[in-house]
Amino acid sequence: MKITKKVFKEEMIQRLKEKYAMDISDATPQELFHVLGSVVKTYYADDWVQTWKDYLTEETKQVYYFSIEFLPGKMLKSNLLNLGILDTVRDGLTELGFSLDDIVDQEKDMALGNGGLGRLASCFMDSIASCGLPGNGNGIRYDYGLFKQRFVDGYQVELPDEWLNNGNVWEVRKESKAIDVRFGGDVYMMPLADGRLKPVYENSRLIKAVPYDTAMVGYQNDVVNTLRLWSVEIPASEESKYRSLEDRRELEDLTAVLYPDDSNERGRRIRLLQEYFFVSAGVQSIVRYFKKLNKPLTTMSQSIAIHINDTHPALCVPEMMRILLDECDLSWEQAWEITVKVMSYTNHTIMSEALEKWPIELMQDLLPRMYQIIEEIDRRFVNQYRKYYEADLIERTRIIRNGQVHMANLAIIGSHSTNGVAKLHTDLLKNVVLHDFYVIFPGRFNNKTNGIAERRWLQLSNEPLAKLLDKTIKTSWRQKPNDLHLLQNFVEDDAVLSAIEEAKYKNKVALAQYIKETTDIVVSPNAIFDVQIKRLHAYKRQLLNLLHILKLYFDIKAKPDLQMEPRVFIFGAKAAPSYSYAKAIIKTINETAQLINNDPDVKDRLKIVFLENYNVTLAERIIPAADVSEQISLASKEASGTSNMKLMLNGAVTLATLDGANIEIRDAVGKENIVIFGLTEEEVYAYYHAQNYNALGIYEDSPTIQKVLNAFIDGTIPNIQFEGQEIFDSLIKYNDEFFVLRDFDSYCLAQKRIEELYQDKRRWQQISLINIANAGKFSADHTVERYAEDIWQIEPVFAHKELTR
Template identity: 50%
Template sequence: MFQSKEQFKLIFLQKLQMMYGKRFEDTTVSEQYHALGQLVREQISAQWIETNEKHRTCKRKQVYYLSIEFLLGRMLGNNLLNLGIRDLCEEALREIGISLVELEECEIDAGLGNGGLGRLAACFLDSLASLNLPGHGCGIRYKHGLFDQKIVNGYQVELPEQWLTHGNVWEVRRADEAVDVKFWGEVEAYRENDHLKFRHIGAETITAVPYDMPIIGYKTSTVNTLRLWNAEAAPYPTHKNVLQYKRETEAVSEFLYPDDTNDEGKILRLKQQYFLVAASLRSIINSYRKQYPDLSTLYQYVAIHINDTHPVLAIPELMRILVDEESIPWDEAWEITTKTISYTNHTTLSEALERWPVPIFKPLLPRIFMIVEEINERFCRELWDIYTGEWDHIERMALISHGVIRMAHLAIVGSHSINGVAKIHTEILKHREMNDFYVLFPNRFNNKTNGITHRRWLLKANPQLSTLITDSIGEKWITEPEELRRLEHFADNYSFKEQLMNVKQKRKEILASRIYNQTGLKIDTQSIFDVQVKRLHAYKRQLLNVLHIMHLYNKLKENPNYDIHPRTFIFGAKASPGYHYAKKIIKLINTVADKVNHDPVISNILKVVFIENYRVSIAEEIIPATDVSIQISTASKEASGTGNMKFMMNGALTLGTLDGANIEIGDAVGKENIYTFGLTSDEVLNYYENGGYRSTDYYHHNKPIQMVVDQLVNGFFPKTGTEFELIYDSLLVQNDEFFVLKDLLAYIPIQQEVGRGYGKKSDWYRKSTLNISKSGYFSSDRTIKEYADGIWGLSKVLVK
């Protein structure tokens, strides 16, 4: 690519002048960033073309990963790293007076996701390319993505996210590959050559225009593609109100997760989902057609993976194409479809297992509804043969019931593989949540524990730690993450542990500096950095965390000599705009922070920080600085978690419930190197099924718990009035759905144990070293190999 620093400087300066027509001295940092990004993309374009051509002609199977979210983060630093030219570029830029770090700061995170679901998809794309596997992403090019969060007087305020304001240097618009997607209208049946056929008439057409982004593998020649679809008005719209049509069309790719608390919002979300799958499948089949004569062998060369239930309409859409357009008989088309499509389930939460009311679905997607109805009829006939007379059993499993379409049921019936994302999650799916389907299709269910790309979350995010690791065990771990296990031999090495402690201290100082610059709050870098950063949801129990902080405050007010190691509690989270309860918890965290941080005595021991607008680039600063990783979801609720893996990989110790991948982290590191507490999944599920939990028992019989709960409503927080009544009622009146009060009893002593453990620095960093050494298993490289071998049937394709 670039043979020397001098060559790079020459090409870069030429590029900068050509793009902006001004002297280098007069260019802005933003212009320099765009010039560098454009230059890098152009440099890899030949390899991108070569990869696409190789995949087109090699007759090997390819996977297309359909996801409503791709939480990419910043691309510049990651691309330079994967190309192996970051150090060269950084040195060359420094010699001409440019800071690469400043250029990276110019890049706005592509906010095309909400949390773990979208970040997992991004990690998977990185691993696919790095492992030379032919795999591509298909998503939506949201104009605004997830909202930008501002905290005003402690409240979350949502602002439109503006990642495309200055364009996206990494994307290429492919207008020649645009496709049409049809909504509304009617279906007309007719006969042709004695076959019943269907045509969609009077439809409203939206044009889906693809924008392709290169996904660069780590030091490989493979450059895969993330294709994001933009919704645009068709050239010749039939809608009588052109302006209204244009507005409604552009809304399809305007926002990630529009508010669906009303019918208009529901229709828009359903439109987005069909738009994604219809455009993607048309593109996939157009590409397939260039090599193969018919679709009867589609599943031999194409794997389509649906990431959670959002892209499940890929199943009836593929059936529509096979039956209506290709005239393939239903049974053969169904076999092709089920052999082509696989499904990952990411949740046991009923609200996330999407259901669409028939009165909304049917008019918007008339032919798709007919196909779903036919799938349901045929499936229910099969069930009748197995469970004759068991109407309740059949009703439980039906795809359509009581006027609602159950998308998870459609996903299971129409896929050849259904996987959970952690061992316990998969077991809960098989034996509880989806047991009826597991009994019917036992061979379809399997587990693929999530992973993270260690190249971004360790090599890029924490260069100080990466250097220490490479100096100790060599650089093989970068391409073979299981090699990190060799660090186990350094767990009792005094010199290594001292260097590890120095690395952690350096990262804490970097984060403390950012917090001070943004908030004016000075934090003690010798304190324990106790961190909970993730999506704000009741089951993730940020509330449990903040009630514990209130308890510590009370203890210190009662006894200023209370023995506690200084703590800095760091939160970062966004609550969905319509999720009123979650937004109240954000307000509570900030209210507690205000009280603690302004107390002249307590603030020397405790600090509480809420970092606004949490996103990938901020996570890359927070995670390396963390001492204690808070993973305290109600057991059985978190499918896996991936934040827990990122913290572990950076040497933080996990404090968590026996939930999701926490269990597998504990199995890997040993129970003495992780802090676990609280109810188990079986205990939680038993309460849900059989009752027996009374939150008021814990309130009335434990004074510390009673005290913090009462402080929500008794004026302890000045000028809040009834602000936190909703939270108070959730705990006592609504019987504490997520068992916060019961687990608070166990959380208080385990946090005391953490404090004592941190005081024994040699032993703490021994545990930290062992956590890093066992984290290689949680690389997405391992996960993707398991998908490639066990579900998709992929093999490597080496590009010249």
């Protein structure tokens, strides 16, 4: 698309007049944002229609990525970049007297996700479109996204995220594509004259699922895919059934809020209904589309792939079965073959409390037909495999067990592919967590290491570095992230090395400014910016970070003129509202920040900054300014991590355990260019087997640990009487579930190593460069290409595009 500055400016002036009846010079940034959004939409409208038509007429095989979370953040700049008009628009606006950045500030973050899993889904949407792959997202249009976090007296307080308050320019409501979804009541099977059975529903309810489509614009390739999010409405025909306001409310609330937990949802009715709601609407609309192609249902897997992102959409399996059996009259065997061929599943965690299970009664009550079908899948599974395997193994792998429906078991049994999200994670799935399934279905298991959208996490968020790269290695890296490798040739080039440092410095100045504005804390851009940004979880061990900071603090107190490299420790993290331990950690970090930041003895050698409301937009500010990337989860617990990749791409040095994708980052940069510490996964498992971990012993043997831990309960850290005790007890009384004390010494040594490296300026610059140069490997473009080839069997549409252009 070729848009000139002149045309763009005229369009802005004209549209603003039409929409707000005013001269552009009088417009507020908010008004400008809305007009700009609608102008940008016209720039991709034709391609959006065309992409859709191409898929239909060419009968291209498409993937549908089902995820209960998507976390795109802001979309304006990313759309401009991908349309190739970022500079045109920025310059045009400048000439009109406005700054693009002020207008960008007006856009609300679209935060329909909790953390890594939701953000991964959005990186994949960007990469799928940018690689020209035919793929669409399918999810829920929550009225309220992830809560806004505020700190009050150091405590996390949650406020509703009213992201739709000023409307949403990017979405298109498609009333005509609405779908009826049925739930509740009773169902029984009525025999027909020809011997088949038909379900008869009594007292069930119908709700209407209305899709809202958002364009997923590919990077300068004319491909525009669709993210389809469903919203609930009560169909006119059903109005009379709702006598009480409460009844109505329960339904209307179905798509009201995103559950703010990133590990477990304890069997809540509305959550199960949410899962079925978007699955049923999505699968029904896919089958409706497939029928338009006039092909035999038995060939569905040649046209359609459905991806189940974690177990939340696992009902895709029985829902597809229901449609094929009840509405298309296929036999069980035919329906099952199609379903398994179409479905694939990604697992994102080995933490057992996060493996989703639903009580049988709840499932029967809310989704009676789903339950019948799951029972039959379970029965047939047991029947088929008990011939070959011992009874215990079958018992452990079946779907219905101990009064519960095991969703991971359903997803694995009902799909042809199960993947983990980093090499170590996949190995643990095969060898430990899902080993029983691996025995039965060895060919279904595969690894797909996560990746990130390099466009957002470098091109958009780190302009100083992006420009430097253009100058140094030309611009091909923008199309092909692997070309970042070219930077490796400059590892001995002093000019390039110091330019990298200058770009980092610039970003640090900008972050320091933001920190001053939002927290009133003054930090020096000359200090080491040490960053830990991720959800607050015991296994991610923000506590280990804090213990080390306290150690540094006591070192200073013991030796007031201690020479050390000044440090700023930056945290960004939300805790699930119901996760009281995580909230205690937040409170404690905030109180420690008060203590240290205001102690005159510290003299700016140490600062703690806990930024409020960590989200995609804040990540885009912090990551370009980071010197050190904290990836310190207990080995074996972090499935992959993705902030590790984003920070590396921006030249931060990784300080990490051998967990998740950290291992692959080490392999990519070489062990001299990363700082590794702590127990390995084998050592962690050895402790589990021997059951001989003794946190109290470590405490008793180490005066340093005693000093640091006692600060939690002796009043040294103020205002944490309750929280301090809770944390102390978690380590000593409850034997330190995540081996924080065991890894403490090793972590402190690693931090010492970071300081030494930083003091060798040139060496640090080189490590930084090597990290950037080797980050292309972690582009989500590669990841989705692997999914496309190995799992979905879909192909890019470029060949066609080239011909018709």
